[in-house]
Amino acid sequence: MIALLGCGVVLLSACGSMPVTGDIKAVDASQPGDSQVQVYAVAPRENATPAEVVDGFLESMTSDDPGFRTTRKYLTKEASRTWKPSAFTTVLSKAPNRSPRPVRDSDRSSTELTFTLTGEKVATVDAQSAYQPVVPTGFNRSLHLVQQNGSKEWRIDFVPDGLLLGQSDFKRLYRSVNKYYFATGPAADQSTLVADPVYVRNRTDPITGMDTVTQTIRSLVEGPTNWLRPVVDSxxxxxxxxxxxxxxxxxxxxxxxxxxxxxxxxxxxxxxxxxxxxxxxxxxxxxxxxxxxxxxxxxxxxxxxxxxxxxxxxxxxxDGSSGGPDSQYFVDDNGHVQRIPGSTKGSGDPEPVAGPLGDGPVRMSTVGVARDEQLAAAVSQDSASLYVASVVSAGELPAPAVTSRAKKPEDRLSAPSWDGRGDLWVADRNPHDRRLLRLAGGTGEPSNVRVPDLGGARIEALRLSADGVRIALLLTEDGHTTLKIGRIERQGDPDTRQDVSVVELRKAAPQLADVTAMSWSGRSRLVVVGKEQGGVQQVRYVQADGSAPASGVLPGANQVSSVAAADDEQLPLMADTEDDGIVKLSPGDNWQTVLKKGSSLVYPG
Structure with missing residues (x-):
């Protein structure tokens, strides 16, 4: 057994530095732990067994070992020289499992062994510190050991580059941070910052010796991640x-x-x-x-x-302003759009909006309001027509801006959403003519947006980010609805006919088998409503890169059908429920009923 240096706690090959006061307890690096616990690597003991060498190496990778110098002592000199731990990180659902018995080489069985490591792979983190979730899949990797010449010591002589960590160790060792770059492309506001989430090491990075702030600034200066690079600039x-x-x-x-x-x-x-x-x-x-x-x-x-x-x-x-819009809008029982004034945190008295959406002849089902709160778009109760009108001045209801020809209401138009550039987006779910449409400025002719990665999936719902370069899509395929984030690329003259496409769709909530509602909540975070395989409905936060914050699960609400969040994360989360009507969740509070009647509550955007 190897003793914890200066702490009196015993571990196999890694140990944590504890506060000098208070209770002392053992730290298992494979279990969830406090991110402030610092784990030190311990070198292999003399005449360690092959299994102890493998276990020690795996535990040592979960440590704060400077330069991984101690970790490399489990490797042969050549493997130590060539191993690149910073190349990438593989994240497993739990710490890797080691095969109980090694496989011996048939020719030199006394001096060479191979252990198999298995687990469930859930994500990777590349050399740019970008997190990429994957559908949980089986993981299998081999570690080859040799008995070194002239001694009985076993060492690993082949190890793939990168680190191998269980999810709890990854969350303890790393933290998510947002780097910021400027939006680019035609019609872009060249002063609009876009969040680019990455993961950096808590405390000191073993390779560079940099603290968290320095690591983050270094990553910022090096440039955006590959996924975001085509639409931002440093x-x-x-x-x-x-x-x-x-x-x-x-x-x-x-x-x-x-x-x-x-x-x-x-x-x-x-x-x-x-x-x-x-x-x-x-x-x-x-x-x-x-x-x-x-x-x-x-x-x-x-x-x-x-x-x-x-x-x-x-x-x-x-978010384009110091505060951002904080009014809320919803559709009342009469199919008219109403507004809950800003600065009331969802507790003000609703009032009809000005114009035809507030008292017009057509009953509406869903609404989306531009971020400057001058225009709104609403979909008729039969989901066939999209209307765009002022919500600050009176006027006649204009002709529909978009019409769906689908036979069933559920196959017609989605709820609309506005991006940070003032463009309006909506999906036509017609099985015979599925389209993702954009109306420039909210009043232009609808134009088709290409989504090359869509395949056979159908867009059920969409929400645009405040920066205008990302779109969240609920996609249904093979009986399941999943959340994906796409990058919006624009080409051509914005004053004539822009070519707009949504590319490189990536999963944003792979832990959920079905997602029923979502909304952007801040600069690189979303709130989602969904279920894990065989589970019950939950409301939780996810990062735009697909990672899940440790405190992401929110208090449950009854039968949530839609959810709305603001760019300002201090504003309450709002939701439509079957039993309690429209409810809100303020930071540090529980769900409270705001309106017993009404639906489709949204923040501008």
């Missing part, structure tokens, strides 16, 4: 990196974060520098215990390149 000049030797960055006693850059950034203009600083400010503002109020970028000689305060950064806010 203001950091190509080749910009942190000044050599920088491993720790923290705000000073005035909450100013100083970021030293190399000479590639020395001649950047003030406008570009301020945009670079805004990328840093929004990226790190939730990473430090003291909130960063100001970012100072420095040249290679240490002189100040530019300074940006949090107030000045509001022009680059990812």
């Amino acid at each position: 203001r950091f000049p190509t080749g910009t990196v942190l000044r050599k030797g920088i491993t720790a960055l923290a705000p000073d006693d005035r909450n100013v974060l100083k970021v030293p850059l190399n000479r590639k950034a020395d001649s950047v203009g003030q406008r570009s520098c301020r945009m670079m600083a805004s990328q840093v400010l929004y990226t790190v503002r939730d990473l430090t215990s003291a909130r960063v109020e100001q970012v100072e970028l420095q040249r290679s000689d240490g002189s100040s390149l530019c300074v940006l305060g949090s107030g000045q950064a509001e022009e680059f806010a990812p």
Whole structure:
């Protein structure tokens, strides 16, 4: 047995550093644990058995071992030299299982062995720190051991690159952070920041020796992840990196974060520098215990390149404004659109909107409101027609902007959604003419949006992100409805006819067999309603990259049919339920009924 250094706790080959006060308890690296627990690797004991070498190596990978120096002691010299733990990370549902007995080489059975590692693979994290979930699938990998010449010591002489971690260890060792880049493409607001989620190491990265803030800024400066890269841009000049030797960055006693850059950034203009600083400010503002109020970028000689305060950064806010819309809208029992005024957190008295959607002749079923709250789009009660009208001034109801020819209401139009660029989106679910449609500015002619990866799936529902470069889709295929996120790519002149497509669909809630409702909730998070295989309905948060936060499951509500969340995560979550009507969930509270009657409650967007 190997003793925990300085703690008096016994583990096989890894141990945790504990607080100097309070109770002491054993730490099993394969069990869920506090992210503040630091685990140290322990070198293999003399004459360790082959099984102990494999177990020790696997446990050591879950440690905070600097440079993985101790972890490499389980490998032969050549394997230690070539192994690249930072290449990628494979995440299993649980810690890997080792075969109880090794397979011996038929020719040299006394000096060579192979162990098999198995498990259920749920995700990978690539060299860019981008998380990619996969449908849970069987995992199988081999570790080959040799008995080294001149000794009886067993060592691993073949190990694939990367780390192999159970889900609980991954959540303990890593945290999700949002990097920010600027939206690009025709008609893009070049000052709109887009969240790019990645996973960085808690505390110190074993390979680089960098703390969490420095890792995050390094990743930011290196550029966006491959999935997001086609639709965003960084203001950091190509080749910009942190000044050599920088491993720790923290705000000073005035909450100013100083970021030293190399000479590639020395001649950047003030406008570009301020945009670079805004990328840093929004990226790190939730990473430090003291909130960063100001970012100072420095040249290679240490002189100040530019300074940006949090107030000045509001022009680059990812949601397009300092606060974002906080009114809610819904369809009442008479099929008219009503508004719950903002700043009431869902508790104000509803009032009909101005214009034909508030008192017009056509009964509506669902509604979507533009983010500037000037226009709204509503689908008729039979789901056949989409109408667009002002909600701030009177007028006649215009002719339908989109009409579905499907025979059944459930095969007609989805609920509409507006993106952050002011465009309106809706899906026609007609089995004979399925279409994803976009109306530029909400009033243009509907144009077809290509979705090359759709295959035979049908779009049941859609929601656009505030940044306008991502779309969440509920897709039905083979009897199941799943949530996928697509990247929106635009080509051509926005003043004429733009070619718009949704590409590289990726699963955002692979742990749920069926998703019945969803909404964006913040900059890279969604709230979803769904069921695991054979489970009951649950309401939970998921990240746009498909990962699930540890505290993602929310209090249950009865028979939720739709859900609405705002860009501002402090605003209440709203839901339509069969038994309790429209309900809300404020941070730290339980579900409360807002309206007994009404449906299709939404925030602008």
